Amino acid sequence: MKPLPVNECFHTWQGEGVHLGKSAYFIRLQGCPVKCPWCDSAGTWHPDWKPQDLQKVSPQTLAQQAKDSHCEIVVITGGEPTIHDLTDLTTELSNHNLPVHLETCGGFPLKGHFDWITLSPKWWQLPLDENLQLAHELKIIVEDTDSITKWTEELKDRHHCQHIWLHPEWSQVQNPQVLESISNWVKTHGPPYRAGYQLHKVYNVDQLDPNSRPNIPLGGVS
Numbered sequence: 001m002k003p004l005p006v007n008e009c010f011h012t013w014q015g016e017g018v019h020l021g022k023s024a025y026f027i028r029l030q031g032c033p034v035k036c037p038w039c040d041s042a043g044t045w046h047p048d049w050k051p052q053d054l055q056k057v058s059p060q061t062l063a064q065q066a067k068d069s070h071c072e073i074v075v076i077t078g079g080e081p082t083i084h085d086l087t088d089l090t091t092e093l094s095n096h097n098l099p100v101h102l103e104t105c106g107g108f109p110l111k112g113h114f115d116w117i118t119l120s121p122k123w124w125q126l127p128l129d130e131n132l133q134l135a136h137e138l139k140i141i142v143e144d145t146d147s148i149t150k151w152t153e154e155l156k157d158r159h160h161c162q163h164i165w166l167h168p169e170w171s172q173v174q175n176p177q178v179l180e181s182i183s184n185w186v187k188t189h190g191p192p193y194r195a196g197y198q199l200h201k202v203y204n205v206d207q208l209d210p211n212s213r214p215n216i217p218l219g220g221v222s
Contacts, residue, residue, distance in 0.1 A: 001088040003056035005030035007044045007079065010209035011069040015200025017118055017137050018163055019101065025071035026206075027062055027089075030054055032079035034105055034125040038143070038169050038219025044079030049216045063092035073116075077103040080125075086112030106131035119161075121151065129158055137163040139196065143172065145181045165196035171219040173197075 007028045014024040032045040043049040066074045074093050076086060082104050090112035093100045099115045106119040106127030119135035121127045138161045140151045148166060166185060172178040186195050206212045 001059045001092075002085070003058045004062070004084055004086075004089060006055055006057045006062070007041075007051060008211060008213045009057075009062065009065055010206060010212035011071060012200060012206045012209060012212070014073065014075065014101075015198050015203070015205070016167070016196060017139065017165055019073060019116065020199065023070070023072040024075050024101075025066040025069045025073075025098075026075045026077060027066070029076070029078045029081045029084055031083055033083065034080055034107065034122050036122055036124060036218075038141075038171060038217070040170055040215065040217040040219065041077075041079065042218050043213060043216040046216070046218070051213070059089040059092045062089060063096050063098070066093060066098055067096045071098070073099045073101050075101045075103060076114075080105055080108065082108040082110055084111075086110075090114065104131070106135065110134065121155065126154070127158075132159040135159060135161055137161055137165065139165045139167055141169050142166055142178055142182055143169045145177050148181060148185050162192050163194060164192045165194050167196040167198065169219055170198065170201070170217060 007030045101116040102114040103118045105122045107125030117135045120139040166182045
């Protein structure tokens with residue numbers, strides 16, 4: 001089995017979406033060609049913050065580490081994890097009866113088996129229709145007051161998600177206009193739209209695991 005470039009692995013809980021609050025083992029893979037200007041995990045791709053101790057780890061080892069954590073779910077994230085073939089990793093995780101969750105922009109073909117797919121579309125690499133059809137939830141990053149309208153028009157009739165989360169981009173979490181745009185949209189439109197937040201950052205829970213790297217956000221404080 002081909003080893004994967006791993007930025008970090010740590011035990012935390014899921015801070016977003018439908019599975020909020022569940023004990024989660026995060027496998028953050030290195031590499032991302034999308035390079036969002038407000039990325040909150042820039043250490044996975046930015047040349048100024050590339051880890052000096054980057055390791056390639058076998059799917060068997062990653063799956064065993066996840067099992068040993070006694071987590072409820074395993075989240076494969078990045079960077080953009082789908083630039084890698086995740087077939088072996090997801091097979092090993094499934095062999096340990098671990099639910100496999102994926103966080104992706106949806107812009108690249110998926111290789112592997114996933115029990116839950118969170119798709120967060122990005123303008124710099126628009127999601128493929130096939131991935132939108134597979135997604136269980138969408139996470140829209142609200143950068144400004146026009147973001148929700150633009151994404152609603154872009155994604156119209158391309159998915160069947162029952163949950164569309166509206167997350168303020170982290171540098172905008174104290175911008176009253178951005179927050180009001182989310183609140184008004186949810187109150188006006190109702191389902192499938194839901195107001196979202198990165199609650200794990202409020203708790204600082206990721207950093208409680210010594211294996212978690214310091215957060216490197218481009219768009220604001222972590």
